[in-house]
Structures are given as C-alpha cells and as structure tokens.
Amino acid sequence: xxxxxxxxxxxxxxxxxxxxxxxxxxxxxxxxxxxxxxxxxxxxxxxxxxxxxxxxxxxxxxxxxxxxxxxxxxxxxxxxxxxxxxxxxxxxxxxxxxxxxxxxxxxxxxxxxxxxxxxxxxxxxxxxxxxxxxxxxxxxxxxxxxxxxxxxxxxxxxxxxxxxxxxxxxxxxxxxxxxxxxxxxxxxxxxxxxxxxxxxxxxxxxxxxxxxxxxxxxxxxxxxxxxxxxxxxxxxxxxxxxxxxxxxxxxxxxxxxxxxxxxxxxxxxxxxxxxxxxxxxxxxxxxxxxxxxxxxxxxxxxxxxxxxxxxxxxxxxxxxxxxxxxxxxxxxxxxxxxxxxxxxxxxxxxxxxxxxxxxxxxxxxxxxxxxxxxxxxxxxxxxxxxxxxxxxxxxxx
Amino acid sequence: xxxxxxxxxxxxxxxxxxxxxxxxxxxxxxxxxxxxxxxxxxxxxxxxxxxxxxxxxxxxxxxxxxxxxxxxxxxxxxxxxxxxxxxxxxxxxxxxxxxxxxxxxxxxxxxxxxxxxxxxxxxxxxxxxxxxxxxxxxxxxxxxxxxxxxxxxxxxxxxxxxxxxxxxxxxxxxxxxxxxxxxxxxxxxxxxxxxxxxxxxxxxxxxxxxxxxxxxxxxxxxxxxxxxxxxxxxxxxxxxxxxxxxxxxxxxxxxxxxxxxxxxxxxxxxxxxxxxxxxxxxxxxxxxxxxxxxxxxxxxxxxxxxxxxxxxxxxxxxxxxxxxxxxxxxxxxxxxxxxxxxxxxxxxxxxxxxxxxxxxxxxxxxxxxxxxxxxxxxxxxxxxxxxxxxxxxxxxx
Numbered sequence: 001x002x003x004x005x006x007x008x009x010x011x012x013x014x015x016x017x018x019x020x021x022x023x024x025x026x027x028x029x030x031x032x033x034x035x036x037x038x039x040x041x042x043x044x045x046x047x048x049x050x051x052x053x054x055x056x057x058x059x060x061x062x063x064x065x066x067x068x069x070x071x072x073x074x075x076x077x078x079x080x081x082x083x084x085x086x087x088x089x090x091x092x093x094x095x096x097x098x099x100x101x102x103x104x105x106x107x108x109x110x111x112x113x114x115x116x117x118x119x120x121x122x123x124x125x126x127x128x129x130x131x132x133x134x135x136x137x138x139x140x141x142x143x144x145x146x147x148x149x150x151x152x153x154x155x156x157x158x159x160x161x162x163x164x165x166x167x168x169x170x171x172x173x174x175x176x177x178x179x180x181x182x183x184x185x186x187x188x189x190x191x192x193x194x195x196x197x198x199x200x201x202x203x204x205x206x207x208x209x210x211x212x213x214x215x216x217x218x219x220x221x222x223x224x225x226x227x228x229x230x231x232x233x234x235x236x237x238x239x240x241x242x243x244x245x246x247x248x249x250x251x252x253x254x255x256x257x258x259x260x261x262x263x264x265x266x267x268x269x270x271x272x273x274x275x276x277x278x279x280x281x282x283x284x285x286x287x288x289x290x291x292x293x294x295x296x297x298x299x300x301x302x303x304x305x306x307x308x309x310x311x312x313x314x315x316x317x318x319x320x321x322x323x324x325x326x327x328x329x330x331x332x333x334x335x336x337x338x339x340x341x342x343x344x345x346x347x348x349x350x351x352x353x354x355x356x357x358x359x360x361x362x363x364x365x366x367x368x369x370x371x372x373x374x375x376x377x378x379x380x381x382x383x384x385x386x387x388x389x390x391x392x393x394x395x396x397x
Numbered sequence: 398x399x400x401x402x403x404x405x406x407x408x409x410x411x412x413x414x415x416x417x418x419x420x421x422x423x424x425x426x427x428x429x430x431x432x433x434x435x436x437x438x439x440x441x442x443x444x445x446x447x448x449x450x451x452x453x454x455x456x457x458x459x460x461x462x463x464x465x466x467x468x469x470x471x472x473x474x475x476x477x478x479x480x481x482x483x484x485x486x487x488x489x490x491x492x493x494x495x496x497x498x499x500x501x502x503x504x505x506x507x508x509x510x511x512x513x514x515x516x517x518x519x520x521x522x523x524x525x526x527x528x529x530x531x532x533x534x535x536x537x538x539x540x541x542x543x544x545x546x547x548x549x550x551x552x553x554x555x556x557x558x559x560x561x562x563x564x565x566x567x568x569x570x571x572x573x574x575x576x577x578x579x580x581x582x583x584x585x586x587x588x589x590x591x592x593x594x595x596x597x598x599x600x601x602x603x604x605x606x607x608x609x610x611x612x613x614x615x616x617x618x619x620x621x622x623x624x625x626x627x628x629x630x631x632x633x634x635x636x637x638x639x640x641x642x643x644x645x646x647x648x649x650x651x652x653x654x655x656x657x658x659x660x661x662x663x664x665x666x667x668x669x670x671x672x673x674x675x676x677x678x679x680x681x682x683x684x685x686x687x688x689x690x691x692x693x694x695x696x697x698x699x700x701x702x703x704x705x706x707x708x709x710x711x712x713x714x715x716x717x718x719x720x721x722x723x724x725x726x727x728x729x730x731x732x733x734x735x736x737x738x739x740x741x742x743x744x745x746x747x748x749x750x751x752x753x754x755x756x757x758x759x760x761x762x763x764x765x766x767x768x769x770x771x772x773x774x775x776x777x778x779x780x781x782x783x784x785x786x787x788x789x790x791x792x793x794x
Contacts, residue, residue, distance in 0.1 A: 047717030047725050077710060079742050112710030113743045219696045222718035299616045299696065300789055307790030313474060313509035320444030321619035328444050345476050346510045386783035392697055393704030
C-alpha cells in the first residue's frame with residue numbers, strides 16, 4: 001500500500017556523525033507547518049532517559065511544531081547535563097521554524113551513559129532543516145534516522161474518511177532489541193492531519209498503545225527510552241472531531257500502530273521467526289495479555305520455535321506460571337493450525353508435519369484458548385537464536 | 398568437605414531403561430529405617446505434574462519411610478493415568494520396606510506428556526531395594542538417578558551440634574534448565590537424623606527455600622515438577638527439638654540448601670559463568686529479591702556477562718523495570734569489585750580491566766545497592782550462551 005503523508009508535515013534525516021557508518025542517518029527532524037496537539041506514552045522504567053523526562057512534562061499539550069530525533073546516543077543515565085542537552089535539542093529544532101523551545105519534542109536512542117555530541121547534533125538539525133520535504137523520501141530518511149540495529153526502516157500509514165472529510169495517519173518506529181554497547185529502544189512517532197484535541201489524542205494513544213506497542217517483545221528487557229508520540233495538526237481542516245469521528249480515527253490509528261508494532265519483532269535481532277500469540281477465552285483482556293507475555297518471554301518457547309520443535313509442554317507450562325488463575329482442563333493449544341493440546345490433555349498429531357510447517361513459514365501462529373470468559377489478546381514476539389546471543393555478547397563496549 | 402549421611406537413611410540408584418544411555422541411572426530409592434516427618438515445597442505452576450499432586454496431599458506429615466525418584470519422564474500433563482501411576486510408584490517403593498503406600502513420596506523429572514513406563518519403573522525399584530546402602534556410593538547413585546541435562550551430580554551435607562547432641566543434614570538436587578524434548582525441573586531431597594516435628598519442618602523448609610532454591614534461575618521458565626522434600630527421621634536420638642535447637646538446625650539446613658541451590662545455575666545449560674547478584678539497601682527482602690530476579694532474568698545482562706562486557710546500563714535498567722520503587726540517584730553498582738555506577742551516575746573505570754576480570758573468572762559478582770532501607774537478597778543465575786540456544790533448539794522431539 002502506498003505511503004500517504006498527512007497534510008502540513010514534512011520530514012528529513014541526515015548523517016551527522018554520531019554513527020560511524022557515513023551512509024547511516026542519525027539525526028532527523030519532523031516539522032508541522034501549523035501548531036499540533038501532541039500526546040505521548042513513555043517507558044515505565046524508573047531509570048528513564050533525559051528526552052523521556054523532557055517530553056513527559058509537555059504532553060499531552062498543544063502548539064507543537066517540531067520533533068527532533070537522534071540515534072547512536074540514548075542520552076540516558078546522563079544526569080543534569082543530559083537534561084540540558086535534551087532541552088537544547090528542542091530549542092535548536094524549534095528555532096528552525098521560528099518556534100519556542102517548548103514547541104518541540106525530543107526522541108533519542110542508542111548508547112547509554114554517554115553525553116550527547118551537541119556540536120554534531122546542532123549541525124545535523126541545521127542540515128535537516130534545509131532538506132525538509134513533505135514527501136515520502138523525507139519520511140524514509142527520518143525513519144532511518146531513528147534506526148539502531150534495525151535492518152529495515154519502519155513506516156506505515158492509513159487513510160480514514162469521516163463523513164465527507166478525509167484524514168491521513170502516518171507513523172514511523174524503530175526497535176530490534178538492544179545491542180552492545182548500545183541500549184537500543186522502541187521509539188514511535190505517529191502524525192495525523194485530523195483535528196483532534198490534545199486530551200482526546202492522549203486517551204486514544206493510551207488505549208491503542210496498550211493493544212499494540214505494549215503487546216510486543218523481543219527479549220523482555222524494558223528500555224530507558226521507550227516513547228511513542230502522536231501529533232495531530234488539523235491541517236486537513238474542519239472542526240475538532242468528536243464522537244463517531246474520534247472512533248474512526250482511533251480505529252485507523254490502531255491499524256497503523258499494530259502494523260508498526262508487528263514490524264519490530266519481525267525485525268528482532270537474530271530472529272528467524274515472527275511469532276503471533278493469540279490468547280482467547282480469558283476473564284479479562286489484561287489476563288489474556290499476561291498469559292501471552294509469559295509465553296512470549298520464555299526462552300524455552302522461543303528456542304523451540306527456532307528449532308521448529310512442536311514442544312507444547314513449554315507453551316502450556318509458560319501459561320501456567322503467568323500468575324493468572326485458570327482451569328488446566330479447559331486449555332487448548334493450536335500451532336500453525338494444528339491441534340497439539342485439547343481440553344487439558346495431549347492431542348494426537350504428527351510432529352513431522354507441525355515441525356515442517358514451522359520450518360517453512362517465517363511466521364508462527366500460537367493460539368491458546370481457555371474457558372474463563374470472552375476476553376482475548378494478540379501478542380507478537382521473535383524467536384531466540386544463537387545469532388541473538390552473538391549480537392549481544394560478542395560486540396563489546 | 399566429606400559427605401556425611403544422616404543416621405538411619407540408605408539410598409540406591411539404578412539404570413532401569415527410561416534413559417537410553419545404559420550408564421545413566423534413572424530410578425532411585427531413599428529409605429529411612431524408621432518413620433520420618435516430611436515437609437515439601439512445590440512448583441507454583443498451575444500446570445503441575447502427578448507426583449507434585451501426590452506429594453502435596455501428604456506433606457507436611459509423619460510416618461514416611463521411602464522416597465522414589467525417576468528421571469527421563471516427568472509424569473506431567475498425563476491426566477488420571479499419571480495420578481494412578483504416581484500412586485503405584487509410591488506403593489511399590491513402600492512395599493520394599495514393608496510400609497503402606499501413603500508412607501512413600503514420589504519425585505519425577507524428564508519428558509512431559511508421556512505416560513510412565515511402569516514395568517521399567519517397577520523393575521528399577523526392585524533393583525534399588527537390593528542395592529540400598531547407608532554409604533556415599535548409594536547417595537551418589539541416587540543423586541545421579543535424578544539427573545537430566547545436569548553434567549554433575551549435586552550433593553551437600555552439614556553437621557550441627559545442639560547442646561551435646563550431634564545431627565546430620567544431607568541433600569541432593571538436580572537441575573540445569575529444560576532441554577528439548579524433556580522438561581527438566583528442579584528437584585531436591587534433604588534428609589536429617591534430627592528429631593523435628595512435621596509442622597516445624599514445614600515452616601523451616603518454607604523459610605529456607607525462599608532464600609535458596611527460590612533465589613536461583615537459569616532461564617526464568619518455571620517448571621511443572623519443581624519439588625523440594627525434607628525428611629527428618631530422628632535417628633540421632635533424643636526428644637523433638639524446639640527453640641534454639643530448631644534455629645541451629647535451620648541454619649545448617651540453610652547452608653545445605655544454599656550450596657545445593659548454587660550448584661544448579663553453576664551447571665546451567667551451556668553456561669560459561671555463574672553469576673551472583675547481591676542486592677542491598679532495600680526496604681524489604683522481597684523488594685531486594687524482585688530486583689535481583691529482574692537483573693538475573695534479563696537476556697541482555699546474561700549475554701553481556703557471557704561476552705565479558707561491563708555493560709552497566711543493562712544491569713541498572715533491568716533494576717529499573719523490576720516494579721520496585723527506588724530513588725535512581727541512590728543507585729550504586731559494583732561488578733567483580735569494580736565500581737561502575739555511583740550515586741546514579743557513571744563512574745570512571747577501565748573497561749579492559751573489568752572485561753578481563755569477567756573473562757578470567759568462572760564466577761561473576763554483581764552488587765547493586767540502593768538507599769531505601771537495610772534489607773538485602775542474594776540471587777544466583779547463569780549467563781546466556783549460543784550453546785544454550787543450540788541445546789534447546791536443535792534437539793527435537
């Protein structure tokens with residue numbers, strides 16, 4: 001599907017010398033030609049980075065004109081100097097469009113515990129300002145500017161019609177795990193030209209992130225920098241949306257965020273399989289998500305999928321320690337459509353057939369169902385490979 | 398230190414044909430020549446094995462004469478037939494010393510979801526009964542009879558004098574992770590000739606296991622079969638212990654269990670480092686343990702240690718998502734005695750020196766301290782290697 005750009009937004013990304021490889025963008029800028037409302041969700045880690053502290057104070061809010069992004073340095077565990085560096089980045093980004101420092105937001109990812117190379121950052125922001133373009137090439141360059149160990153840039157967009165009015169939503173994100181010596185992180189930036197009030201934007205983002213970016217994992221290690229920002233500049237025109245209009249926007253936002261979220265474990269470090277875990281028949285969506293996460297984070301489940309081994313005991317026992325009560329005799333398990341476990345007892349199946357199905361598909365489907373209620377959750381993860389270990393053990397600081 | 402055997406206990410282990418390799422014991426028997434009090438702690442997994450269900454109903458209690466152990470088959474997810482097989486194993490074990498079925502306990506570990514080969518088990522128990530010996534060789538054979546992917550058998554003992562009376566405590570355990578197609582598990586059996594009432598035994602075991610076997614991890618995947626049993630037969634003579642005597646026994650029990658627990662991650666699948674995580678200065682011991690477990694279970698911390706990479710950001714950020722509140726500016730971190738992080742800020746250190754220290758020691762020490770209180774915890778884990786992935790991905794069902 002073609003990538004559509006919400007009206008009024010332009011973007012650029014350049015190589016400013018933070019990353020060693022000169023072909024890799026490491027500073028990016030996204031500008032709205034009019035003030036935008038913004039919402040944000042952030043890492044729950046107590047040890048959080050300076051840009052997280054900076055953005056969290058300002059969102060939800062109105063009047064935003066710019067988002068500055070850098071990769072190669074997370075500006076995390078950098079104390080007061082890190083905070084003033086983040087503020088300076090916002091000031092520089094805002095100044096490119098004649099705005100105030102508090103009208104810009106900051107996203108950083110990369111190595112932890114090192115101070116920002118502010119001269120390079122300043123030069124990079126200046127270079128971005130010259131390149132800004134409301135075109136796909138600019139958004140690709142910006143999406144590449146947030147990449148660390150990602151092997152592909154991650155962009156997705158959607159169009160939604162509310163009554164007679166057409167709106168666009170476009171997002172970018174990064175994330176593949178964390179790589180030594182860098183602490184890579186999940187970053188997301190979603191833009192829309194729909195007119196939405198900041199508080200509606202924030203509620204919408206909270207709900208959508210819970211079902212999308214909060215339903216993925218690669219290695220279960222929560223970073224210091226995780227951030228998703230959502231900007232709405234209203235450039236498509238019309239009054240602020242409410243009621244059904246907001247619901248339609250939220251549905252489109254869900255589509256964009258789900259696609260972006262899925263792209264992260266799909267690009268998981270060293271991964272050979274993207275794993276989709278559907279948990280059904282739970283009392284609450286939270287319970288379903290907790291079981292799904294327990295299965296997703298088990299290194300034994302992840303290695304079994306890597307080895308194309310239909311080892312259902314690992315999946316069922318990971319559900320058993322999720323901390324969610326359930327009746328074991330109501331448990332059913334399908335892998336790639338094959339029934340492996342039925343009503344709490346082993347089912348007859350051909351191990352060769354299931355193994356061959358896992359081996360020949362890049363995506364593995366796990367469906368775990370219970371008899372506790374009607375709530376469900378979908379969670380995405382990656383398998384665990386020797387390559388993941390090598391990537392994270394063998395590249396030293 | 399020499400291995401001492403509590404009075405009145407004898408043990409044996411034989412190859413009964415459950416494991417393919419004829420040099421490996423797979424059925425073991427431990428018998429007390431008089432009735433013993435017994436306590437047990439079990440997996441909290443909702444999906445638990447038949448022997449767990451069997452033992453849990455009987456402990457704490459009195460009158461036990463035998464414990465039968467097998468490896469190679471976990472008797473987990475085997476429904477009603479599994480339950481009757483476990484009961485039959487108890488009956489066979491008890492009959493070797495003229496006791497009733499409810500005077501025996503059962504420990505199983507190995508493949509999940511397959512029925513027990515009861516003919517082999519019965520023959521194995523019979524062979525064990527002939528071999529029973531109150532000698533170290535018998536206990537080594539029994540400890541080998543509970544091994545799955547363990548590379549060494551795990552035995553430890555202690556002697557304690559209460560007033561003029563000398564008592565002995567001896568324990569065995571197994572565990573290295575889980576290996577495809579088997580679901581290995583943690584099993585422990587501790588014996589003493591001290592006279593202790595069943596309810597004191599249970600309280601003591603609960604407290605000790607919390608600080609020892611519950612403070613280790615290899616891969617964070619809780620099994621269906623985890624069990625630690627403690628038997629006290631009073632063969633050393635005298636009245637039931639109380640007060641200070643119980644405290645002394647509990648201290649010795651702690652020593653034995655701590656040493657056994659540590660031996661499990663030390664033998665972790667594919668591990669090249671045993672990692673000791675000390676967390677200090679927390680409000681409660683539970684908080685300290687929760688932080689230690691969060692650090693221990695992070696694949697990024699585990700791979701960094703495997704790569705001898707002093708990547709302190711991974712350790713500090715894993716503490717940050719443990720779910721325990723703390724002031725980030727009060728955090729200090731030492732690795733192998735080197736200060737890497739002080740008062741919430743990076744410390745100056747030589748990365749080469751720390752890396753070389755990690756590389757040249759089999760054991761890595763991580764000390765994380767906070768300024769929230771005086772409680773602490775010690776936790777043991779193993780590093781994560783490509784060999785772990787190979788062991789768990791490449792050996793298929």
